[in-house]
Amino acid sequence: MALLTIRNVSVRGIAACVPRRIEENADYQYLDSETLAKYISTVGVERRHCAIHDGSVCTSDLCYASAEKLLGELNWNREEIGLLTFISHTADYKLPSTACILQDRLGLSKECMAFDSPLGCSGFVYGLSMTAGLMQTGNIRKALLLVGNTQSFYASPLDKSTALLFGDAGSAVALEYDTDSAPMQFHLQSDGSGAEALMVPDGGCRHPFNEQSLLMEDFGEGIRRTSLHEKMDGGAVFTFALFSVPKSLKKVLTEFNIDSATIDYLLLHQANKFLCESIRKKVKIPEDKTPYNIQDYGNTSGTSIPLLMVTNLHNELQSKHLRLLMSGFGVGLSLGSAYIETKNLIVPELIQL
Amino acid sequence: MELQEFISKFVETLEIEDTSAITGDTRFHDLDEWSSLSVMLLIAMFDEEFEKEISSQDIRSCSTVADLYDLIQTK
Numbered sequence: 001m002a003l004l005t006i007r008n009v010s011v012r013g014i015a016a017c018v019p020r021r022i023e024e025n026a027d028y029q030y031l032d033s034e035t036l037a038k039y040i041s042t043v044g045v046e047r048r049h050c051a052i053h054d055g056s057v058c059t060s061d062l063c064y065a066s067a068e069k070l071l072g073e074l075n076w077n078r079e080e081i082g083l084l085t086f087i088s089h090t091a092d093y094k095l096p097s098t099a100c101i102l103q104d105r106l107g108l109s110k111e112c113m114a115f116d117s118p119l120g121c122s123g124f125v126y127g128l129s130m131t132a133g134l135m136q137t138g139n140i141r142k143a144l145l146l147v148g149n150t151q152s153f154y155a156s157p158l159d160k161s162t163a164l165l166f167g168d169a170g171s172a173v174a175l176e177y178d179t180d181s182a183p184m185q186f187h188l189q190s191d192g193s194g195a196e197a198l199m200v201p202d203g204g205c206r207h208p209f210n211e212q213s214l215l216m217e218d219f220g221e222g223i224r225r226t227s228l229h230e231k232m233d234g235g236a237v238f239t240f241a242l243f244s245v246p247k248s249l250k251k252v253l254t255e256f257n258i259d260s261a262t263i264d265y266l267l268l269h270q271a272n273k274f275l276c277e278s279i280r281k282k283v284k285i286p287e288d289k290t291p292y293n294i295q296d297y298g299n300t301s302g303t304s305i306p307l308l309m310v311t312n313l314h315n316e317l318q319s320k321h322l323r324l325l326m327s328g329f330g331v332g333l334s335l336g337s338a339y340i341e342t343k344n345l346i347v348p349e350l351i352q353l
Numbered sequence: 354m355e356l357q358e359f360i361s362k363f364v365e366t367l368e369i370e371d372t373s374a375i376t377g378d379t380r381f382h383d384l385d386e387w388s389s390l391s392v393m394l395l396i397a398m399f400d401e402e403f404e405k406e407i408s409s410q411d412i413r414s415c416s417t418v419a420d421l422y423d424l425i426q427t428k
Contacts, residue, residue, distance in 0.1 A: 035388065042390050161389065221389060235392040235409020242396060243406055278397045 002188035003255055009132040010181040013346035014317065015070035016171040016310040017062040018049035018297065020352040025164050030222060039164060044273025048167030048298035050152040057353055059090045060098045062170025063146035064105055069348045070172045071106070078107055082140035084114040087127035087147045087302055089331070091116060102146065113140070120198070121269050121330025123147050123302025125338045129186045131175055138177050145173040149301035154200055156225030158216070161232050165272070167298030171306035182341035185256040187248050194333035197236040202227035241275055241329050246282040248337040249327055258339055260285065265313065267326040269304045270294040302328065310350050317345045359422045366398045367391055377419030399424070
Protein backbone atom coordinates (compact mmCIF):
# COMPACT_ATOMS: atom_id res chain seq x y z
CA MET A 1 0.00 0.00 0.00
CA ALA A 2 1.61 3.22 -1.15
CA LEU A 3 0.40 5.64 1.53
CA LEU A 4 3.43 7.82 2.05
CA THR A 5 4.35 10.53 4.52
CA ILE A 6 7.42 12.41 3.36
CA ARG A 7 8.99 14.86 5.81
CA ASN A 8 11.64 17.52 5.61
CA VAL A 9 11.04 18.66 2.06
CA SER A 10 9.52 21.99 1.03
CA VAL A 11 8.47 23.34 -2.33
CA ARG A 12 10.36 26.60 -2.87
CA GLY A 13 9.08 27.59 -6.30
CA ILE A 14 7.10 26.58 -9.39
CA ALA A 15 7.41 27.72 -12.98
CA ALA A 16 5.66 26.62 -16.16
CA CYS A 17 6.02 27.14 -19.89
CA VAL A 18 3.68 26.52 -22.84
CA PRO A 19 4.24 26.79 -26.58
CA ARG A 20 3.16 30.19 -27.88
CA ARG A 21 1.21 28.57 -30.73
CA ILE A 22 -2.52 28.12 -30.07
CA GLU A 23 -5.04 25.80 -31.72
CA GLU A 24 -8.67 26.95 -31.34
CA ASN A 25 -11.11 24.05 -31.08
CA ALA A 26 -13.80 26.13 -32.79
CA ASP A 27 -11.67 25.96 -35.96
CA TYR A 28 -11.66 22.14 -36.07
CA GLN A 29 -12.53 21.02 -39.58
CA TYR A 30 -13.57 17.42 -39.07
CA LEU A 31 -16.80 17.75 -37.07
CA ASP A 32 -20.11 19.49 -37.80
CA SER A 33 -20.61 22.69 -35.80
CA GLU A 34 -23.30 21.26 -33.50
CA THR A 35 -21.27 18.20 -32.46
CA LEU A 36 -18.21 20.39 -32.04
CA ALA A 37 -20.08 22.87 -29.83
CA LYS A 38 -21.41 20.07 -27.65
CA TYR A 39 -17.92 18.59 -27.35
CA ILE A 40 -16.37 21.93 -26.40
CA SER A 41 -19.00 22.63 -23.77
CA THR A 42 -18.93 19.13 -22.18
CA VAL A 43 -15.19 18.49 -22.24
CA GLY A 44 -14.46 22.16 -21.55
CA VAL A 45 -11.51 22.73 -23.89
CA GLU A 46 -11.74 25.87 -26.04
CA ARG A 47 -8.12 26.10 -27.07
CA ARG A 48 -4.78 24.40 -26.51
CA HIS A 49 -1.17 25.52 -26.74
CA CYS A 50 0.55 23.06 -29.06
CA ALA A 51 4.04 22.85 -30.46
CA ILE A 52 4.69 22.02 -34.10
CA HIS A 53 6.22 18.58 -33.80
CA ASP A 54 9.30 19.07 -35.90
CA GLY A 55 11.78 18.94 -33.05
CA SER A 56 11.96 22.71 -32.67
CA VAL A 57 10.06 22.72 -29.37
CA CYS A 58 10.22 19.61 -27.22
CA THR A 59 9.06 18.98 -23.67
CA SER A 60 12.66 19.36 -22.52
CA ASP A 61 12.68 22.90 -23.94
CA LEU A 62 9.51 23.81 -22.05
CA CYS A 63 10.96 22.38 -18.83
CA TYR A 64 14.34 24.00 -19.48
CA ALA A 65 12.75 27.43 -19.90
CA SER A 66 10.76 26.90 -16.70
CA ALA A 67 13.83 25.77 -14.75
CA GLU A 68 16.05 28.59 -16.02
CA LYS A 69 13.49 31.21 -15.03
CA LEU A 70 12.87 29.61 -11.65
CA LEU A 71 16.54 29.18 -10.77
CA GLY A 72 17.16 32.81 -11.71
CA GLU A 73 14.39 34.11 -9.46
CA LEU A 74 15.33 31.77 -6.60
CA ASN A 75 18.94 32.79 -6.97
CA TRP A 76 20.04 29.22 -6.31
CA ASN A 77 23.62 28.11 -6.68
CA ARG A 78 23.33 25.39 -9.35
CA GLU A 79 26.22 23.43 -7.83
CA GLU A 80 23.97 22.70 -4.86
CA ILE A 81 21.34 20.84 -6.87
CA GLY A 82 21.81 17.15 -6.17
CA LEU A 83 18.86 15.68 -8.08
CA LEU A 84 17.00 16.31 -11.32
CA THR A 85 14.00 14.24 -12.33
CA PHE A 86 12.22 14.47 -15.69
CA ILE A 87 8.72 13.02 -15.76
CA SER A 88 7.32 12.74 -19.29
CA HIS A 89 6.13 10.46 -22.08
CA THR A 90 7.68 12.77 -24.70
CA ALA A 91 11.40 12.44 -24.12
CA ASP A 92 13.90 13.98 -26.53
CA TYR A 93 15.21 10.55 -27.55
CA LYS A 94 14.50 6.87 -26.99
CA LEU A 95 17.78 7.05 -25.12
CA PRO A 96 19.64 8.62 -23.33
CA SER A 97 17.41 9.98 -20.56
CA THR A 98 16.36 13.54 -21.17
CA ALA A 99 17.21 14.26 -17.51
CA CYS A 100 20.91 13.74 -18.34
CA ILE A 101 20.67 16.13 -21.28
CA LEU A 102 18.95 18.70 -19.05
CA GLN A 103 21.60 18.31 -16.32
CA ASP A 104 24.09 19.47 -18.93
CA ARG A 105 21.90 22.20 -20.47
CA LEU A 106 21.15 23.68 -17.07
CA GLY A 107 24.82 23.68 -16.11
CA LEU A 108 24.28 21.53 -13.05
CA SER A 109 27.09 19.73 -11.28
CA LYS A 110 28.19 16.32 -12.49
CA GLU A 111 27.54 15.28 -8.90
CA CYS A 112 23.84 15.70 -9.66
CA MET A 113 21.72 12.55 -9.85
CA ALA A 114 19.44 12.66 -12.90
CA PHE A 115 16.86 10.26 -14.33
CA ASP A 116 13.64 10.08 -16.34
CA SER A 117 10.38 8.50 -15.39
CA PRO A 118 7.88 7.99 -18.20
CA LEU A 119 4.55 8.89 -16.64
CA GLY A 120 1.72 11.01 -17.90
CA CYS A 121 -1.26 12.36 -16.04
CA SER A 122 -0.15 11.01 -12.64
CA GLY A 123 3.36 12.33 -13.33
CA PHE A 124 3.40 15.37 -11.07
CA VAL A 125 2.19 13.59 -7.95
CA TYR A 126 4.30 10.50 -8.61
CA GLY A 127 7.28 12.70 -9.49
CA LEU A 128 6.88 14.76 -6.32
CA SER A 129 6.74 11.61 -4.19
CA MET A 130 9.86 10.16 -5.88
CA THR A 131 11.91 13.36 -5.77
CA ALA A 132 10.93 14.38 -2.24
CA GLY A 133 11.28 10.75 -1.17
CA LEU A 134 14.93 10.75 -2.19
CA MET A 135 15.52 14.03 -0.38
CA GLN A 136 13.90 13.32 2.96
CA THR A 137 17.02 11.93 4.66
CA GLY A 138 18.87 15.15 3.99
CA ASN A 139 21.58 13.73 1.74
CA ILE A 140 20.23 15.79 -1.17
CA ARG A 141 19.51 19.40 -0.18
CA LYS A 142 18.10 20.83 -3.40
CA ALA A 143 16.32 19.24 -6.33
CA LEU A 144 14.50 20.08 -9.52
CA LEU A 145 11.37 18.16 -10.49
CA LEU A 146 10.64 18.71 -14.17
CA VAL A 147 7.26 17.50 -15.38
CA GLY A 148 6.00 17.99 -18.91
CA ASN A 149 4.46 16.52 -22.01
CA THR A 150 4.05 17.60 -25.60
CA GLN A 151 1.38 14.95 -25.90
CA SER A 152 -0.38 16.64 -28.81
CA PHE A 153 2.46 14.87 -30.63
CA TYR A 154 0.48 11.65 -30.23
CA ALA A 155 -2.94 13.00 -31.24
CA SER A 156 -4.26 12.03 -34.67
CA PRO A 157 -5.77 15.17 -36.24
CA LEU A 158 -8.63 12.93 -37.35
CA ASP A 159 -9.42 11.59 -33.89
CA LYS A 160 -11.57 14.14 -32.08
CA SER A 161 -11.17 12.42 -28.71
CA THR A 162 -7.49 13.38 -28.60
CA ALA A 163 -7.09 16.13 -31.22
CA LEU A 164 -9.42 18.46 -29.31
CA LEU A 165 -8.11 17.49 -25.88
CA PHE A 166 -4.34 17.33 -25.68
CA GLY A 167 -2.30 20.43 -24.97
CA ASP A 168 1.44 20.84 -24.42
CA ALA A 169 3.26 22.24 -21.39
CA GLY A 170 6.36 21.90 -19.23
CA SER A 171 7.09 22.84 -15.64
CA ALA A 172 9.81 23.05 -13.04
CA VAL A 173 9.41 22.68 -9.29
CA ALA A 174 12.24 23.53 -6.92
CA LEU A 175 12.42 21.42 -3.77
CA GLU A 176 14.59 21.97 -0.72
CA TYR A 177 15.44 19.94 2.38
CA ASP A 178 13.76 21.74 5.26
CA THR A 179 13.26 20.27 8.74
CA ASP A 180 10.52 22.84 9.40
CA SER A 181 8.35 21.73 6.50
CA ALA A 182 4.86 20.29 6.85
CA PRO A 183 4.84 16.63 5.79
CA MET A 184 3.72 15.75 2.27
CA GLN A 185 1.12 12.97 2.23
CA PHE A 186 0.61 10.68 -0.75
CA HIS A 187 -1.64 7.89 -1.97
CA LEU A 188 -0.32 6.22 -5.12
CA GLN A 189 -1.99 3.52 -7.16
CA SER A 190 -1.70 1.65 -10.42
CA ASP A 191 -4.04 -0.49 -12.54
CA GLY A 192 -2.38 -2.12 -15.51
CA SER A 193 -5.59 -3.90 -16.48
CA GLY A 194 -6.41 -0.56 -18.08
CA ALA A 195 -3.16 -0.35 -20.05
CA GLU A 196 -4.98 -0.34 -23.38
CA ALA A 197 -7.33 2.47 -22.35
CA LEU A 198 -4.60 5.01 -23.18
CA MET A 199 -1.88 3.67 -25.41
CA VAL A 200 0.43 4.37 -28.32
CA PRO A 201 0.51 0.82 -29.74
CA ASP A 202 3.53 0.84 -32.06
CA GLY A 203 7.10 2.07 -31.82
CA GLY A 204 8.08 0.37 -28.59
CA CYS A 205 9.57 -3.08 -28.21
CA ARG A 206 6.28 -4.96 -28.05
CA HIS A 207 5.12 -3.77 -31.49
CA PRO A 208 8.23 -2.40 -33.17
CA PHE A 209 7.79 0.26 -35.82
CA ASN A 210 7.03 -1.25 -39.23
CA GLU A 211 5.38 -0.13 -42.48
CA GLN A 212 1.89 -0.93 -41.16
CA SER A 213 2.45 1.49 -38.29
CA LEU A 214 1.99 4.38 -40.71
CA LEU A 215 -1.39 3.26 -42.06
CA MET A 216 -4.46 5.32 -41.13
CA GLU A 217 -7.20 3.06 -39.76
CA ASP A 218 -10.89 3.86 -39.53
CA PHE A 219 -12.50 3.24 -36.12
CA GLY A 220 -15.95 4.54 -37.00
CA GLU A 221 -17.71 7.73 -35.83
CA GLY A 222 -15.23 9.68 -37.91
CA ILE A 223 -12.24 8.53 -35.89
CA ARG A 224 -9.07 7.75 -37.84
CA ARG A 225 -5.57 7.20 -36.57
CA THR A 226 -2.39 5.18 -37.09
CA SER A 227 -0.76 2.82 -34.60
CA LEU A 228 1.74 5.57 -33.86
CA HIS A 229 -1.06 7.78 -32.52
CA GLU A 230 -2.46 7.54 -29.02
CA LYS A 231 -5.72 5.67 -28.68
CA MET A 232 -8.09 6.52 -25.86
CA ASP A 233 -11.03 4.48 -24.59
CA GLY A 234 -12.88 7.45 -23.14
CA GLY A 235 -15.48 5.33 -21.38
CA ALA A 236 -12.87 3.18 -19.61
CA VAL A 237 -10.80 6.18 -18.51
CA PHE A 238 -13.94 7.99 -17.32
CA THR A 239 -15.10 5.02 -15.24
CA PHE A 240 -11.63 4.57 -13.73
CA ALA A 241 -11.32 8.22 -12.80
CA LEU A 242 -14.88 8.77 -11.59
CA PHE A 243 -14.72 5.87 -9.14
CA SER A 244 -11.05 5.73 -8.16
CA VAL A 245 -10.14 9.39 -7.74
CA PRO A 246 -12.76 10.28 -5.09
CA LYS A 247 -11.81 7.14 -3.14
CA SER A 248 -8.13 8.07 -3.34
CA LEU A 249 -8.73 11.67 -2.23
CA LYS A 250 -10.89 10.48 0.66
CA LYS A 251 -8.16 8.02 1.63
CA VAL A 252 -5.61 10.85 1.88
CA LEU A 253 -7.98 12.86 4.04
CA THR A 254 -8.91 10.04 6.42
CA GLU A 255 -5.55 8.25 6.70
CA PHE A 256 -3.74 11.48 7.44
CA ASN A 257 -6.51 13.07 9.54
CA ILE A 258 -7.01 16.07 7.30
CA ASP A 259 -10.24 18.01 7.68
CA SER A 260 -11.45 18.79 4.15
CA ALA A 261 -12.81 22.13 5.40
CA THR A 262 -9.20 23.27 5.95
CA ILE A 263 -8.24 22.62 2.33
CA ASP A 264 -7.65 25.86 0.43
CA TYR A 265 -7.74 24.33 -3.05
CA LEU A 266 -8.47 21.04 -4.77
CA LEU A 267 -6.15 20.72 -7.77
CA LEU A 268 -7.40 18.11 -10.20
CA HIS A 269 -5.56 16.95 -13.28
CA GLN A 270 -7.39 18.85 -16.04
CA ALA A 271 -8.56 15.72 -17.81
CA ASN A 272 -12.05 16.72 -18.90
CA LYS A 273 -14.31 19.38 -17.32
CA PHE A 274 -17.35 17.11 -16.97
CA LEU A 275 -15.24 14.38 -15.34
CA CYS A 276 -13.50 16.79 -12.98
CA GLU A 277 -16.79 18.36 -11.93
CA SER A 278 -18.23 14.87 -11.30
CA ILE A 279 -15.20 14.09 -9.11
CA ARG A 280 -15.43 17.41 -7.27
CA LYS A 281 -19.09 16.81 -6.41
CA LYS A 282 -18.34 13.33 -5.08
CA VAL A 283 -15.66 14.65 -2.73
CA LYS A 284 -17.90 17.60 -1.78
CA ILE A 285 -15.34 20.35 -2.29
CA PRO A 286 -16.93 23.67 -3.33
CA GLU A 287 -16.55 25.22 -6.78
CA ASP A 288 -14.63 28.23 -5.50
CA LYS A 289 -11.91 25.92 -4.17
CA THR A 290 -11.52 24.01 -7.45
CA PRO A 291 -9.71 26.02 -10.09
CA TYR A 292 -9.72 25.15 -13.81
CA ASN A 293 -7.56 26.19 -16.73
CA ILE A 294 -8.69 23.43 -19.10
CA GLN A 295 -10.59 25.92 -21.26
CA ASP A 296 -7.34 27.61 -22.34
CA TYR A 297 -4.74 24.85 -22.11
CA GLY A 298 -6.59 21.54 -22.57
CA ASN A 299 -5.39 18.35 -20.96
CA THR A 300 -1.64 18.86 -20.43
CA SER A 301 -0.98 15.46 -18.86
CA GLY A 302 1.43 15.55 -15.88
CA THR A 303 2.01 19.30 -16.16
CA SER A 304 -1.67 19.89 -15.56
CA ILE A 305 -1.34 20.46 -11.79
CA PRO A 306 1.78 22.67 -11.70
CA LEU A 307 0.42 24.63 -14.71
CA LEU A 308 -2.83 25.19 -12.84
CA MET A 309 -0.86 26.50 -9.86
CA VAL A 310 0.99 28.99 -12.09
CA THR A 311 -2.04 30.18 -14.08
CA ASN A 312 -4.65 30.29 -11.32
CA LEU A 313 -2.84 30.52 -7.96
CA HIS A 314 0.12 32.65 -9.00
CA ASN A 315 -0.42 35.42 -6.42
CA GLU A 316 -1.69 33.34 -3.52
CA LEU A 317 1.16 30.84 -3.74
CA GLN A 318 3.59 33.74 -3.35
CA SER A 319 1.84 35.54 -0.52
CA LYS A 320 0.07 32.88 1.53
CA HIS A 321 0.40 29.58 3.36
CA LEU A 322 -1.75 27.23 1.25
CA ARG A 323 -3.12 23.76 2.01
CA LEU A 324 -3.49 21.88 -1.26
CA LEU A 325 -5.21 18.59 -2.02
CA MET A 326 -4.44 17.22 -5.47
CA SER A 327 -4.90 14.24 -7.77
CA GLY A 328 -3.32 13.25 -11.07
CA PHE A 329 -4.86 10.25 -12.88
CA GLY A 330 -4.78 8.62 -16.28
CA VAL A 331 -2.40 6.76 -18.53
CA GLY A 332 -1.12 3.49 -17.04
CA LEU A 333 -3.66 3.41 -15.62
CA SER A 334 -1.99 5.33 -12.83
CA LEU A 335 -3.28 7.56 -10.05
CA GLY A 336 -1.57 9.73 -7.45
CA SER A 337 -3.25 11.91 -4.83
CA ALA A 338 -1.45 14.14 -2.38
CA TYR A 339 -1.80 16.75 0.32
CA ILE A 340 0.94 19.37 0.55
CA GLU A 341 1.35 22.76 2.18
CA THR A 342 3.14 25.65 0.52
CA LYS A 343 4.40 28.93 1.93
CA ASN A 344 5.61 32.04 0.12
CA LEU A 345 6.73 30.36 -3.06
CA ILE A 346 8.58 31.95 -5.94
CA VAL A 347 6.23 31.69 -8.92
CA PRO A 348 7.34 33.41 -12.13
CA GLU A 349 4.66 34.43 -14.66
CA LEU A 350 3.74 31.73 -17.19
CA ILE A 351 6.39 31.54 -19.91
CA GLN A 352 5.55 31.12 -23.61
CA LEU A 353 8.06 29.65 -26.02
CA MET B 354 -37.86 3.54 -9.79
CA GLU B 355 -40.41 3.07 -12.60
CA LEU B 356 -39.32 2.82 -16.23
CA GLN B 357 -41.05 6.09 -17.12
CA GLU B 358 -39.14 8.01 -14.48
CA PHE B 359 -35.89 6.44 -15.71
CA ILE B 360 -36.76 7.52 -19.25
CA SER B 361 -37.20 11.15 -18.12
CA LYS B 362 -33.81 11.12 -16.41
CA PHE B 363 -32.28 9.51 -19.51
CA VAL B 364 -33.81 12.14 -21.77
CA GLU B 365 -32.67 14.98 -19.50
CA THR B 366 -29.10 13.67 -19.22
CA LEU B 367 -28.65 13.26 -22.96
CA GLU B 368 -30.55 16.46 -23.78
CA ILE B 369 -32.85 14.63 -26.18
CA GLU B 370 -35.20 16.96 -28.06
CA ASP B 371 -38.05 14.66 -29.12
CA THR B 372 -38.86 13.23 -25.68
CA SER B 373 -42.21 11.70 -26.70
CA ALA B 374 -40.47 9.36 -29.14
CA ILE B 375 -38.43 7.66 -26.38
CA THR B 376 -39.81 4.40 -25.00
CA GLY B 377 -38.34 1.31 -23.38
CA ASP B 378 -37.90 -0.20 -26.84
CA THR B 379 -35.93 2.73 -28.23
CA ARG B 380 -32.56 1.62 -29.57
CA PHE B 381 -30.53 4.38 -27.99
CA HIS B 382 -27.37 3.87 -30.11
CA ASP B 383 -29.43 5.01 -33.12
CA LEU B 384 -30.53 8.31 -31.58
CA ASP B 385 -29.28 11.50 -33.25
CA GLU B 386 -28.12 12.76 -29.88
CA TRP B 387 -26.07 9.61 -29.14
CA SER B 388 -22.31 10.13 -29.28
CA SER B 389 -19.18 8.94 -27.49
CA LEU B 390 -19.83 11.68 -24.92
CA SER B 391 -23.18 10.03 -24.07
CA VAL B 392 -21.37 7.05 -22.51
CA MET B 393 -19.68 9.40 -20.06
CA LEU B 394 -22.93 11.23 -19.23
CA LEU B 395 -24.77 7.94 -18.58
CA ILE B 396 -22.02 6.54 -16.33
CA ALA B 397 -22.19 9.76 -14.28
CA MET B 398 -26.00 9.62 -14.20
CA PHE B 399 -26.05 6.03 -12.89
CA ASP B 400 -23.56 6.99 -10.20
CA GLU B 401 -25.37 10.14 -9.11
CA GLU B 402 -28.98 8.93 -9.34
CA PHE B 403 -28.72 5.26 -8.44
CA GLU B 404 -25.26 5.00 -6.81
CA LYS B 405 -24.44 2.25 -9.29
CA GLU B 406 -21.05 1.76 -10.94
CA ILE B 407 -21.56 0.84 -14.60
CA SER B 408 -18.91 0.57 -17.30
CA SER B 409 -18.83 1.53 -20.97
CA GLN B 410 -18.89 -2.23 -21.59
CA ASP B 411 -22.23 -2.48 -19.75
CA ILE B 412 -23.63 0.27 -21.93
CA ARG B 413 -22.29 -1.37 -25.11
CA SER B 414 -24.01 -4.64 -24.20
CA CYS B 415 -27.41 -2.88 -23.98
CA SER B 416 -29.53 -2.26 -27.08
CA THR B 417 -32.65 -0.54 -25.75
CA VAL B 418 -33.49 2.02 -23.09
CA ALA B 419 -35.22 -0.77 -21.14
CA ASP B 420 -31.93 -2.73 -21.16
CA LEU B 421 -30.27 0.29 -19.54
CA TYR B 422 -33.11 0.50 -17.00
CA ASP B 423 -32.47 -3.16 -16.10
CA LEU B 424 -28.88 -2.31 -15.18
CA ILE B 425 -30.19 -0.58 -12.05
CA GLN B 426 -31.35 -3.98 -10.77
CA THR B 427 -28.53 -6.15 -12.05
CA LYS B 428 -25.47 -4.04 -11.10
